[in-house]
Amino acid sequence: MARLTAENEALALEIIARYPLPKSALIPLLHLAQEQDGWVSDDAMEHLAELVGVTPAEVLGTCSFYEMFKRHPVGTYLVGVCTNISCLILGGEELLAHAEDTLGIRAGSTTPDGTFTLEDVECIAACTEAPCLQVNYRYFHRVTHDELDTLVDDLRAGHRDDEIPPHGTLSRIRQRIPAGVAAGAVHPGDGGEPVWVASRPPPPKPNKG
Amino acid sequence: MSEPSERTVTDPPKIITSRFGYDDAHTLLRYEGTNGYDGLKAALAKRPDEVVEEVKTASLLGRGGAGFPAGVKWGFCPPGVWPRYLVVNGDESEPGTYKDRLLMERDPHQLIEGVLIACYAIGCGQAFLYVRGEMALAQERLAAALNEAYTRGYVGKKIMGTDFSVDIVLHWGAGAYIVGEETALIESLEGNRGMPRLKPPFFPAAKGLYLQPTVVNNVETLANLPWILREGGASFAALGAEASKGTRMFAVSGHVKNPGVYEVEFGVTTFRDIIFAPIYGGGIRGGNELKAFIPGGASAPWFYDEHLDLPLEKGAVDKAGSMLGSGAIVVMDDTTDMVKAALRIVRFFARESCGKCTPCREGTGWLEKILERIDTGHGRRSDVDLLLDVCDNISPGIAWPPKQTTICPLGPSAVSPIASAVTRFRDEFEARLGGGEPVPVTVAISGGAYIGPAEPGPSANGNRQPEEVAAS
Numbered sequence: 303m304a305r306l307t308a309e310n311e312a313l314a315l316e317i318i319a320r321y322p323l324p325k326s327a328l329i330p331l332l333h334l335a336q337e338q339d340g341w342v343s344d345d346a347m348e349h350l351a352e353l354v355g356v357t358p359a360e361v362l363g364t365c366s367f368y369e370m371f372k373r374h375p376v377g378t379y380l381v382g383v384c385t386n387i388s389c390l391i392l393g394g395e396e397l398l399a400h401a402e403d404t405l406g407i408r409a410g411s412t413t414p415d416g417t418f419t420l421e422d423v424e425c426i427a428a429c430t431e432a433p434c435l436q437v438n439y440r441y442f443h444r445v446t447h448d449e450l451d452t453l454v455d456d457l458r459a460g461h462r463d464d465e466i467p468p469h470g471t472l473s474r475i476r477q478r479i480p481a482g483v484a485a486g487a488v489h490p491g492d493g494g495e496p497v498w499v500a501s502r503p504p505p506p507k508p509n510k511g
Numbered sequence: 512m513s514e515p516s517e518r519t520v521t522d523p524p525k526i527i528t529s530r531f532g533y534d535d536a537h538t539l540l541r542y543e544g545t546n547g548y549d550g551l552k553a554a555l556a557k558r559p560d561e562v563v564e565e566v567k568t569a570s571l572l573g574r575g576g577a578g579f580p581a582g583v584k585w586g587f588c589p590p591g592v593w594p595r596y597l598v599v600n601g602d603e604s605e606p607g608t609y610k611d612r613l614l615m616e617r618d619p620h621q622l623i624e625g626v627l628i629a630c631y632a633i634g635c636g637q638a639f640l641y642v643r644g645e646m647a648l649a650q651e652r653l654a655a656a657l658n659e660a661y662t663r664g665y666v667g668k669k670i671m672g673t674d675f676s677v678d679i680v681l682h683w684g685a686g687a688y689i690v691g692e693e694t695a696l697i698e699s700l701e702g703n704r705g706m707p708r709l710k711p712p713f714f715p716a717a718k719g720l721y722l723q724p725t726v727v728n729n730v731e732t733l734a735n736l737p738w739i740l741r742e743g744g745a746s747f748a749a750l751g752a753e754a755s756k757g758t759r760m761f762a763v764s765g766h767v768k769n770p771g772v773y774e775v776e777f778g779v780t781t782f783r784d785i786i787f788a789p790i791y792g793g794g795i796r797g798g799n800e801l802k803a804f805i806p807g808g809a810s811a812p813w814f815y816d817e818h819l820d821l822p823l824e825k826g827a828v829d830k831a832g833s834m835l836g837s838g839a840i841v842v843m844d845d846t847t848d849m850v851k852a853a854l855r856i857v858r859f860f861a862r863e864s865c866g867k868c869t870p871c872r873e874g875t876g877w878l879e880k881i882l883e884r885i886d887t888g889h890g891r892r893s894d895v896d897l898l899l900d901v902c903d904n905i906s907p908g909i910a911w912p913p914k915q916t917t918i919c920p921l922g923p924s925a926v927s928p929i930a931s932a933v934t935r936f937r938d939e940f941e942a943r944l945g946g947g948e949p950v951p952v953t954v955a956i957s958g959g960a961y962i963g964p965a966e967p968g969p970s971a972n973g974n975r976q977p978e979e980v981a982a983s
Contacts (some may be wrong), residue, residue, distance in 0.1 A: 325701060325703075328702035330682060363704055387856055388841050390851065424604070424688065427609045430764045432770070439644075472650060475658075488594045495591075
């Protein structure tokens, strides 16, 4: 797969400019690469290394630490079933086993048609809604086995395309900071008291005694 | 045993969840129509040091886990060292915890306003909103809210016509529990692997992001600031008790009739109230008995029947040997398999250990392996003590608060639930050990299946088990 497209490279530069130091943009940029290709390729990592001014090995070092970055192709739909404590005691493992049966794959693998990847995931902060799962990081709460089957059918038929973008697209809304209203990135070397602090000094402390 | 709550529990005041009843609470229109950005206006009418005083008066405790007073934490930035940064910890991932995601999804402007108030008070040149990667809706809602707030002049250059200027950069994580630890969060924000830094010297207030003074605050902590500035710190401190002021969000999950996230008056409400009162948890499902509950997230030692009348108050819970942590109460009834529960929690810590410190990296892995063989009926008679021995190596003495042999508290966090389960329900673990009868060597296909003799001795299948290695 590929380096970033010209359009995505422009977006990458816009993101980098928000940070005091370019390497800080690395995780958002890895998400951008994953949004473009559905996974993070070596070529993309080399391109990101050029953009933020580090070695490709450093990009790989960061990329490989975080579970959301997939360094090989995964399904269009990443189904993550939570089996952590709150879900475990309300049927999370049984739900995962049912998902394995329905999809015909074990957790950690992808259906042969490349549509679904199934994962056994850690707590996804929906503990009062157990058992829960995510499809491409969109939540489904208190999921029954029948509901899971319906969801799989719906996804296969494309009935959920409006709410669930393909794997890689995390946020469909991007932050934009127009140049005219941006306060600007503050470099660690930019010393000096902020103006609003300097213009409103605390009153002098009364001398004791 | 567990009795239903006797005293009448009524609805507490709503501070941070006040807009949760509106479907459009995430829009600027609704926010402005419900006192939105009034707290920022009130803050901008004061000097930064007066805003800090207001927050100190409120005695707002950090809501992330450690429970340190926010105003005091701000004061740790060394005077005269600039620039300073604010990093918002929205990496909510402690098992059982569900509140920050709601605050980001349902009322993003409240958080943005809180961030602005904190930046103004501390003198932060730039703020970074670190949102957990798996929370797509929270990211979309915050991006939309920030775009609106920039357009309306609440964020950016010369905020609301004053000389206060700050950018809030929305940053996403990518799946790593450890990044919730503040120095790991900073490493991650610098584009690195999210491994914690050694403290000292890397206390964020002194040497944080880019080694500059940095305040790391939890989402819920900051979401309280608009109300505090609007209504006054004294009004906030009038709610709650002793060292725990205001209100707090608790997620009550597991075997209760009404699992849910509830904002309750801090320090006054008891565990019995929040688990049994009809307006909260509603009691144990299906007429079952309470077996145990986790009072503050997977890292917290467990509580039992005898702890139900403790108030949700930091001091009282600390004294009783656990913590309120991240406001996550997981209720387990008498159908719960404690071996499985302990195994699942330790598997979490084993998976999420960053690998930097040996006791945590190796210890959590061993705890998982030993529990797994107990769970599958292949446990050896010495395994229960072996679990405690491994725990003792990660956190000497298995005390509370825990001692650390590691840079961050993740390792000791794996110890507390295991020690709780093994100590309280030792019989359940021992019942699974298979009676100590040696099983034929031929079943030991994937290793770890050999049940050793009662007396220490070489394993019949020649596999060296961990304590034998340690002894040799």
